[in-house]
Amino acid sequence: MSAAAREVILRRIRSAVEGAPEAEIVRGYRGATGERGDVELFAERVRDYKAIVHVVPRAEVAATLAEITGGRVLTVPAGFPSDMYAPSEGEPDGVVSTCAVAVAETGTIVLDAGPGQGTRAQTLVPDYHLCVVRDDQIVPNVPDAIARLDPTRPLTWISGPSATSDIELNRVEGVHGPRTLEVVIAIG
Amino acid sequence: MSGVFVGMPAFPKNAAKAVQNSQLRFNLRKATHTIRGKRAAVVGELDDWAELRQAGKTIKDHTLRNLDRYLVQLEEKVTEAGGTVHWARDAAEANRIVTRLVKDTGETEVVKVKSMATQEIGLNEALAEEGIEAFETDLAELIVQLGDDFPSHILVPAIHRNRAEIRELFLKKMAGAPKDLTDEPRVLAEAARVYLRKRFLESKVAISGANFMIAETGTLVVLESEGNGRMCLTLPKTLISVVGIEKLLPTWQDLEVFLQLLPRSSTGERMNPYTSMWTGATEGQEFHLVLLDNGRTSVLADKVGRQALRCIRCSACLNVCPVYERAGGHAYGSVYPGPIGAILTPQLRGMDTELDRSLPYASSLCGACYEVCPVAIDIPSVLVDLRAKARHSRAEKAGMAAAGWVFNRSKRLAKAQRFGGRMRRLVPKRLPGPLSGWTDTRDLPEIPAESFRDWWIREGKR
Amino acid sequence: MRVALFITCVNDTLFPGTGKAAVGLLRRLGVEVDFPLAQTCCGQMHLNTGYRDEAVRLADRFTTTFAGYDAVVAPSGSCAAMVREQYPHLDIEDIPKVYDLSEFLVDVLGVTDVGAYFPHKVTYHPTCHSLRGLKVGDKPARLLENVRGLELVPLPGAEECCGFGGTFAVKNRDVSAAMCADKIGNVMKTGAEVLCAADNSCLLHLGGTLKRQKSGVRVLHLAEILASTEESAG
Known part of the structure; x- marks a missing residue:
């Protein structure tokens, strides 16, 4: 049945567009720049989503993580730099991860299941997500992010904590994904 | 399309009821005006918006022109990545495929991410007939499902409900809703989180739609807000x-x-x-992609109407539409309401019912929809084109023919004007028949004794 | 430059005062304007109601009537938009160059001060087809701001449709009336005594409602305000 449906649909398409002029794609918009993204802009845009943001020198990341996670037990995905955070014993109530790319203009973090990022579920189910972003991972805009990413990997784009606009079209934070997103940007 | 709207009256009748509903008017005005301001602000931030819009339009046009080729490429890439691709000519075929796939897993419950396509085909109802229960996980869909209600907006199906109404609904229909539930949006969202959490963790099968599919790579893309999408796309x-x-x-x-x-x-x-993006079977999942036609190829065959297929379901046109704001989504009798619905529904369903024939007229042609459309669908032009294809009443045809006859000779127009000028004292304050629609709420203008052209002939030209 | 006036069927029949004002204004600015008597209607009502064939016939008629003019001036944003924006969709060729009155004054004649006098508080409704079809922008406002004695007050929600929409006003009477109610609510908020627009169709709908409601606000076409002078006012 499926094979027949496939042929019928393809045939319908061909007859529908027969004789229609070829349509050329026009790309006049700003494309990928290949440049580094602005750290301050990224921090500001992430804060706009009501996430907590810290900007610290690379050498101080470990100390910052220790300070903000004091008392918490976090899941640490495989490949997370061990000199930054050491897992502690107990039932985790959050997750710490790295990321693949971050977008300054939109305040977005992208995970691609690479080292330190875990599976998609690992950064989803806990109520708290702590993400470490290196400044060289920040790109200016969306086209730069697309250029850097590998579509064959599972990708999750995260812009702030989970939210909904379903009640009177106003954004409120905190539904099914992590209700708290904390971002540590490592500079230098 | 879904059977829930069958037998609904024409748009003007539905809208007449809606405009008298003060709660609905208040909710819609508040929500649409909020979102209009937010959209304008973030669109204004991008100085290349016009170029992005042009690119969006031309990419979609190019894709539609070469749809056969790109679909075959997509199928190949998804299959290579371990997914299975199915093709469905219509709603019934799509429902049969999905039902069979769910049955093959042995499960009787599925979780769902908000999807227009599955609403369009009435999948939940079809699954229910086969003993499979579908749980909507998007907050607004949950509100609609708990309330045995219909969606009234593409993006926010429960836009017609305000926070107080949602609170009452949760207290009545949501098992385990806290007794001290308030109408704070944050508290309502929390209640939905608790209610659905167990279901996410235990469900073995999820059903979704997708915002985009990439032919080159076989990648599917879902944009969402709440995280219910991520839950459904990754856990089952x-x-x-x-x-x-x-x-x-x-x-x-x-x-x-x-x-x-x-x-x-x-x-x-x-x-x-x-935003989640995945290619084929991911992280140990089994993945099926059902490609749905259900009338799309016949829309594609229409030279003017095919631009409706560019639509990315953003709902910006609904949010700026003055008719939608006052009539509400239910008046359109379709899962696709608002301006885009007024051009999509009659094309997908045909114009055999009074309701579907009335949809192309559910617009004052003000053009606000076209202006905000991110893929530049010229909705007013498609509306006008559909009006030319709709069946007209005999009385209207006679009236339009008469007007055409008068306008076809300037002498006839001048004669008619002079006749009107002589009769001007006899025009009643309230007009009869369909024209009473005018005088119900408005006074008629005074008919002048002399038309402009007669003044011109008499003394205007020099 | 050969300039013709396209009066439009609605103005010709119901609002001759607007046409006389437009002629008077243009003559005052030194423009000799012609009125081809063969003109009737641009075909907008037929097209928008679903009668494409009649509309094409009227569009052909319009094109023939106004062939040979360098500029056609229409005191109606929606009829000018019909010719400029919709005729190409009807495969009409050699479409005459049509301007809405404010476009002709500002873009072609290059004037924003037309020497008018109108000592009243006025609010301006931009109308959809002028705003989004022709994209006249702030041209009408610039003209009004230069009218001596005139106090121009901004209209809240100005860009929203008034609910006229041609046969929409009859076919969808309830939504049309609801849109009109909101527009009039905004007009009343301004405290203006005159509601001005560049389209008498919208003013027919708004003015008819204002009158029914005994609101005390009157409507006037832009041409009539711009044609007013100290002499005519006195």
């Missing part, structure tokens, strides 16, 4: 995505355009909280 063992064939984009790079256009047009955000 089996994922079934039902996607309209027009949701295709040729290349991975094309996404850079639409990831800018969609969130800003839709929720008025620089980026929506979560």
Whole structure:
């Protein structure tokens, strides 16, 4: 049945567009720049989503993580730099991860299941997500992010904590994904 | 399309009821005006918006022109990546495929991510007939499902409900809702989180739609806010995505355009909280993609109407539409309300019913929809084109023919004007028949004794 | 430059005062304007109601009537938009160059001060087809701001449709009336005594409602305000 449906649909398409002029794609918009993204802009845009943001020198990341996670037990995905955070014993109530790319203009973090990022579920189910972003991972805009990413990997784009606009079209934070997103940007 | 709207009266009748509903008017005015402001602000931030819009339009046109080729490429890539592709000519075929896939897993419950395509085909109802229960997980869909209600907006199906109404509904219909539930949006969202959490963790099968499919890579893309999408797309063992064939984009790079256009047009955000992208069977999942025609190829065959297939379901046109704001989504009798619905529904369903014939007229042609459309669908032009294809009443045809006859000779027009000038004292204050629609709420203008052209002949020219 | 006036069927029949004002204004600015008597209607009502064939016939007629003029001036944003924006969709060729009155004054004649006098508080409704079809922008406002004695007050929600929409006002009477109610609510908020627009169709709908409601606000076409002078006012 499926094979027949496939042929019928393809045939319908061909007859529908027969004789229609070829349509050329026009790309006049700003494309990928290949440049580094602005750290301050990224921090500001992430804060706009009501996430907590810290900007610290690379050498101080470990100390910052220790300070903000004091008392918490976090899941640490495989490949997370061990000199930054050491897992502690107990039932985790959050997750710490790295990321693949971050977008300054939109305040977005992208995970691609690479080292330190875990599976998609690992950064989803806990109520708290702590993400470490290196400044060289920040790109200016969306086209730069697309250029850097590998579509064959599972990708999750995260812009702030989970939210909904379903009640009177106003954004409120905190539904099914992590209700708290904390971002540590490592500079230098 | 879904049977729930069958037998509904024509748009003007539905709208007449809606405009008298003060609660609905208040809710819609508040929500649409909020989102209009947010959209305008984030669109204004991008100085290349016009170019992004042009790119969005031309990418979609190019894709539609070469849809057969790109669909075959998509199928190949999804299959290579371990997914299974199914083709469905219509709603019944799509429902049969999904039902069979769910039955093969042995499960009787599925979780769902909000999807227009599955609403369009009435999948939940079809599954229920086969003993499979579908749980909507999007907050607004949950509100609609708990209330035995119909969706009234593409993006926010429960836009017609305010916070107080949602609170009452949760208290009545949501098992385990806390007794001290308030109408704070944050508290209502928390209640939904608790209610659905167990279901997410235990469900074995999920059904989704998709915002985009990339032919070049076989990648599917879902944009969402709450995280229910991520839950459904990643946790269950089996994922079934039902996607309209027009949701295709040729290349991975094309996404850079639409990831800018969609969130800003839709929720008025620089980026929506979560976007998931996956290619084929991912992280040990079983993945099925059901490609849906269901009338799309006949829309594609229409030279003017085919531009409706560019639609990325952002709902910006609904949010700016003065008719939608006052009539509400239910008046359109379709899962696709508002201006885009007024051109999509009659094309997908045909114009055999009074309701579907009335939809192209559910617009004052003010053009606000075209102005905000991120893929530049000229909705007013498509509306006008559909009006020319609709069946007209005999009385209207006679009236229009008479007017055409008068306008076809300037002498006839002049005669008619002189006749009107002589009769001007005899025009009643209230007109009869369909024209009473005018004098119900408005006074008629005074008819002048002399038309402009007679004045010109008498003394105007020199 | 050969300039013709396209009066439009609605103005010709119901609002001759607007046409006389437009002629008077243009003559005052030194423009000799012609009125081809063969003109009737641009075909907008037929097209928008679903009668394409009649509309094409009227569009052909319009094109023939106004062939040979360098500029056609229409005191109606929606009829000018019909010719400029919709005729190409009807495959009409050699479409005459049509301007809405404010476009002709500002873009072609290059004037924003037309020497008018109108000592009243006025609010301006931009009308959809002028705003989004022709994209006249702030041209009408610039003209009004230069009218001596005139106090121009901004209209809240100005860009929203008034609910006229041709046969929409009859076919969807309830939504049309609801849109009109909101527009009039905004007009009343301004405290203006005159509601001005560049389209008498919208003013027919708004003015008819204002009158029914005994609101005390009158409507006037832009041409009539711009044609007013100290002499005519006195």
